[in-house]
Amino acid sequence: MARYFDTRATARIDTRAYERGLRRWLGRMSDDVKRAVERTGTDVQNEARRLAPVDTGRLRSSIVARQTGGGRRVGYEVGTNVTYAAAVEYGTAPHVIVPKNRKALYWPGAAHPVAKVNHPGTAARPFLRPAVEKTSFFFRFHMAGIRGGR
Incomplete structure (x- = not known):
């Protein structure tokens, strides 16, 4: 009776060099992706600045x-520390303005001091939300640059 597999051939494959190359390649891709995320954050920041309404330029x-x-979990935040930014972004409802430290309100051009002012509210002028909505466009653009060699 013949026995199969009496003669065996073995081969060893040294995968260490392959693994080192793969780690190098993945590390480079990781750096490229981090760079794309960073550039995306900058693009969203610039878009928000472009869309921000300008009076004095402080908000912009x-x-x-x-x-x-x-590590492999990178992201970005775009924002502002100006206290009135939310009022600009979302608008304000009608409200009453009363003095904090005095008995009456007065401003240049007012006929006389007043005890309160009925403010009609302000319309929303979004600048952050529309900029953030373009995140996927900016990120895809930068990732295409990686694949295209830019």
């Missing part, structure tokens, strides 16, 4: 982007 100049996370 306060818009910043910063990277969050680390």
Whole structure:
């Protein structure tokens, strides 16, 4: 009776060099993706600045982007520390303005001091939300640049 597999051939494959190359390649891709996320954050920041209404320029100049996370979990935040930014972004409802430290309100051009003012509210002038909505467009653009060699 013949026995199969009496003669065996074995081969060893040293995968260490392959693994090192793969790690290098993945590391490079990871750096490229991090760079794409960083550029996306900058693009969203610039778009928010472009869309921000300008009176004195304080709101526009306060818009910043910063990277969050680390390792393979990176992201970005775009925002501002100006106290009235939410009122500009979302608008305000009609409200009453009363004095805080005095008995009456007065401003240049007013006929006389008043005890309160009925403010009609302000319309929303979104600048952050429309900019953030373009995130996927900016990110796809930068990722295409990686694949295209840019």
